[in-house]
Amino acid sequence: xxxxxxxxxxxxxxxxxxxxxxxxxxxxxxxxxxxxxxxxxxxxxxxxxxxxxxxxxxxxxxxxxxxxxxxxxxxxxxxxxxxxxxxxxxxxxxxxxxxxxxxxxxxxxxxxxxxxxxxxxxxxxxxxx
Numbered sequence: 001x002x003x004x005x006x007x008x009x010x011x012x013x014x015x016x017x018x019x020x021x022x023x024x025x026x027x028x029x030x031x032x033x034x035x036x037x038x039x040x041x042x043x044x045x046x047x048x049x050x051x052x053x054x055x056x057x058x059x060x061x062x063x064x065x066x067x068x069x070x071x072x073x074x075x076x077x078x079x080x081x082x083x084x085x086x087x088x089x090x091x092x093x094x095x096x097x098x099x100x101x102x103x104x105x106x107x108x109x110x111x112x113x114x115x116x117x118x119x120x121x122x123x124x125x126x127x128x129x
Contacts, residue, residue, distance in 0.1 A: 004067045007079035008060060014083045015056050018049040018090060044097060048090040055086065055107060062114030069121035075114065082110035 022045040025031075029039035036046055059082050067075030089103030 001067070001072050003076035004063065004072045004079065007076045007083070008063065010083050011056065011060060011063075011079055014086050015049075015052055017087075018045075018052045021045050021090070021094075022049040041094070044093050048093050051104075052086050052090065055082070055111060058115065059107070059111040062111055062118055064118075065122060066114045066118030069118045069125065075118070078110045078114045082107045085110060 022042075025039075025042040025045035026033070029042045031038040031042045037043060059079070063075045063079045063082070066078060085103050085105070085107030087103070089100050089107060092103050093100040
């Protein structure tokens, strides 16, 4: 379970990185809150932050569902894979937005598989008694 706790913390650090990156881009390009448009580099950082937040909640819930229903080890791996995918996505989006697909795909695969496998195992255990 300690690995899953650490991997969950890593997921939160990845999100914190997106928040800091977005805030720095906002300051650098003079985008006054609550504006969410302006300089293209700020808009990219903003999209990375928002998109990562959209993925964080279902993935965090999914990896814990997987850990509690199937295996802490596999859940830890899924959380780590998600983190790598989101970092890849964020860096790619900043450098060349059209190259963000692989990072998104890696993270999304970790999300979907955690929810499907973890949820399926939980339902199976419930039905099987």
